[in-house]
Amino acid sequence: MIKAHKNMLYFGDNLFVLKTHIKSDSVDLIYLDPPFNSNRDYNQIFTYPDGAKSTAQIEVFEDTWYWNSDVEKSFAETINYYHNNLVSNFLISMRQLLGTNQMMAYLTMMAPRLLEMYRVLKTNGVLFLHCDPSASHYLKMLIDAVFGFKNFQNEIIWCYRQGGRGKRNFAKKHDIIFFYSKGRDYTFNIDEVRVPYKGTGGYQTSGKGVTNSNGKTYIPNEKGKVPEDWWDIPALPPMAKERVGYPTQKPLALLNRIIKSSSNKGDVILDPFCGCGTAIVSAQNLERNWIGIDITHIAITTIKDRLDKEFGMANNYEIAGEPIDIEGAKQLAENSRFQFQIWSLSLLGINYKDDFNSIKKGPDGGIDGIRFFYDGDGGKFKKSIIQIKSGKVSVKDIRELNAVVERENAATGVFVTLNPPTRNMINEAAGAGIFRNYKEKEYPFITIVKISDLLLHKILPRNIFPD
Structure with a gap:
């Protein structure tokens, strides 16, 4: 319509x-x-x-x-x-x-x-x-x-x-x-786009304007010439x-x-x-x-x-055209998993233009996105590793993310899933431990985030990533 x-x-x-x-x-x-x-x-x-x-x-x-x-x-x-x-x-x-x-x-x-x-x-x-x-x-x-x-x-x-x-x-x-x-x-608003005159183009200048070889005087437009x-x-x-x-x-x-x-x-x-x-x-x-x-x-x-x-x-x-519900999210994932990945990261407040963030495509070593953050008054950077899944998920995915976070020497990992996580996944994430930032605020070492919760604003980016 x-x-x-x-x-x-x-x-x-x-x-x-x-x-x-x-x-x-x-x-x-x-x-x-x-x-x-x-x-x-x-x-x-x-x-x-x-x-x-x-x-x-x-x-x-x-x-x-x-x-x-x-x-x-x-x-x-x-x-x-x-x-x-x-x-x-x-x-x-x-x-x-x-x-x-x-x-x-x-x-x-x-x-x-x-x-x-x-x-x-x-x-x-x-x-x-x-x-x-x-x-x-x-x-x-x-x-x-x-x-x-x-x-x-x-x-x-x-x-x-x-x-x-x-x-x-x-x-x-x-x-x-x-x-x-x-x-x-x-x-066509020509006066809106006039540009400065450069030179006289062979015309002779005088106090009243510019004069050509035939003696005809032309007074330049004060706004400039037509481009x-x-x-x-x-x-x-x-x-x-x-x-x-x-x-x-x-x-x-x-x-x-x-x-x-x-x-x-x-x-x-x-x-x-x-x-x-x-x-x-x-x-x-x-x-x-x-x-x-x-x-x-x-x-x-x-x-x-x-x-x-x-x-x-x-x-x-x-x-x-952006998904506004789970059905729309599923359709986007079916059409293009990469576009689904970009959209999901945007729900986390991550945009590739931001110098503190990165998004990866293709062979990524288990990394779909990275969120950098300061940790300490000295301005030391640490990072959170993000994985996005639109298909079937299992406890194996959490173990793999845990391994990637440790391999990358990252502070935390965030697992974003379109489908509901299993009980074993929730238990595995809970058993991974916590991260304390320089303010002694605690964050899960591995956080599981459902797309449905992001869509309904039940969970906000500031509650996921250390600050």
Whole structure:
């Protein structure tokens, strides 16, 4: 059921969310920075409290698409469901040209999403699609088919200097942002994004302005000049305060220019691939309403953390798609055990952005998460080891966690379980002993935590971890 809009954060597939939750003609500006099909795996690098980089990485998303039966089904559905001849002809022609390869799978993924974005845009709405040269030429033709080539406004080149250097070609130092309107009448606040004049461009200056070779005098706008369609905005350096550790994070200055130029206060901004939430933060700063969608829980927890820390927003928006009961938790675990792990750790107040925490994926040696804490006035760090289980559990799991805690020389261990623990598990944990912090406060050496208790707030993170 489609609801009236308020600031919303959706955890899920953006195609499903667009179809079922975003009503037609309701959005003023869409910014999207989708995966580029660059054949890269984007991983999050974690930082330990001493500043060292963790060897543990979380794969945020695999930026590679493959042709399979699901893509074949999506290809047929897009052609038959939307009844858009231009898009259908584009997909059929591209399939004949490219075959059923990675690029064709990527375009098949993007086509229905762009059609839904066109639907939800207001008649005076605009779209900014951010991509790199690996797929931009194909994407532009696809957007032309969806929006109409007459509604193409700009191909913006975002230039930057950060990153590696080429040895067999010229250094690749730009991204592309396509600017399209839905119709001829659209918002464009040029005075909001003027930039300072640099030089006179061959004009002769005088007290009254600048004069060209024909003697015509031009008085510069006191707010600055209209930006060109190439933007020299620095990418975020590795140690920038703005960074939240997300691999594809874009600078706020870039999003601020986009949102200021083509929306007004109170308008609705949509980012259907919202990642670490820079577009949402920009919209919030600029007094716009917003909708964010992402399919990874690591993105959702990052955005929640940014909104809380930058704006004190804990209850000023709604979240949809996260489990709110045991049945939802079981469904998430069935869909993706790793996403279940990230979500469970977030219930413990653990977010990978926090310098005191770490989350691990893959072969982890019995460690799903680590919570660091101070123990003593000297600021000595100790840690709690966390394990997450969504399936069947037994006393063997507690013994294994106990061994991991001792091996890692940790202070405590926390065992989080979706299913109820057995009596033998409870007895084994109780027999593991206690930990006393420097305040002589006692904590169980092994604590068993049920997901149901976390959901119902029967147990809080501050009661689990030493402080």
